[in-house]
Amino acid sequence: MQSENRDALKERFAHLDLAQLEELLRQDWLADSNNLTAEQTLAILEVIEEKKSSGLNEDREAEVAAAWQSFKHHYLPLVEADETLYGATIRKTKSTKRCFIPPRLSWAAAIIVVFILSTSVFAYQVYGYNIFENIAQWTAEIFRLKAPVEPNDNLNENLGEDLFPDASDPRLQPVYATMKELEIPTTLAPTWIPERFDGHPIVETSTTPFKGVISAFIHESETLMLSFDYLTKADTIYEKDDSLVTSLRINGVTYYFMSNNAQNRVVWSVDQFECSINGTVTYEELEQIVLSIYERR
């Protein structure tokens, strides 16, 4: 029943060593399971099992058989009584890193909503001088940027080489190369990331529903993820905790900083691109990463 997709994922994760794979799982759990999809998680678990390949198959089969007997004997009565041990009312869609909400409001209506929200009980704030640049909305649990303009599908025709400078930092080369393939300007990406992320990143591209690049740097117990997507008509929603959102404005672009439990994130949009960097990094490091975007200019 394994999906074809899982094989491709396994192939990719097989390049990582056991410690890195374990760390990916740990970070995903710390981040409320927002980093990895179920398929990615299962692929990682399978790769770990294959790499370890410890224990005899007979032993495992015996363990599974014993667990199944225990399930039937002790836990099945809960099913019949329609109870659970931990009161699990499963949310129908456990949100992953991003979820997409179809746009229901026109741009004009969205502006009105902004003003309504600003006087409501929602923890809602807008920073920046040009409110028409983008609109950020957030509550204690989520953050989203609303794209104010129709994405310009013809922008690629205007892209020139100056939008794709090379990276001097070899760690970022794979990210830049993939961005270039998708015609996402590498000028959106930082030129610096903390020294401790010294390995090669995992770089993944997606075409639907978002066209974009996501890259993950892993170092021992820490991760750093860079994401660059084409904006679509749908909003991107990021999970956050109840800490306040702060902003930083550089060259007319507003960068929104927020935390989600153990991880911090910065989100911004430029033209038709939405960008996000998150991981086990401090706000100060995130700010330094953001500032490095401008160091090439």
Place this chain on the structure above:
Amino acid sequence: MKKLTASDMEYIEGLYREMYTLLFSYAKRVLQKEALAEEAVQETFVTACQRLDSIKSSPNPQGWIMNTLKYITRRIQEARNLHSRYLFLDESALNIPDPTAHYKDPALLYDGLVSQEDYYLLSRTGIDGCSTLELAKELGISLAACRKRIQRARERFRAQYGREYKKKEKARLGVTKKTQSRIYD
């Protein structure tokens, strides 16, 4: 809920046998306790049985199971955190020299408001990381009965220490970053 048919059980057993090892290894990694890990997997399949229509109509039942397990491991960890927080609301005020130690007479620590059994249930789950099944076996009762006893202990404790607990929680969550906005233009 509708009774599971033989073919339903066959379907669940197929998934169970196919996925148990991976699910258990995931749960053990995040919960750090074998008994809790096993319970997380069992609870996942309890949920799967209760939502059989949902899982059968899912294009990716394995993904459905994996997401459910992730959610349940979080619930288990939250329950553990809650129990241990209840027990050590104010260790300085209670002057507990070693918060991880077990006390023969917890009533002395909690002004006689906590029964020995309640303390035992919450500390075994919250501090020792006991699964409900382990505790049920210790007490010689059914899993469902044990679950109810833990729930009642939690409710009694919350009622007795509710006000103080809320105050502590507010203080704990009150450490938030100040809003700041800086301009580099």
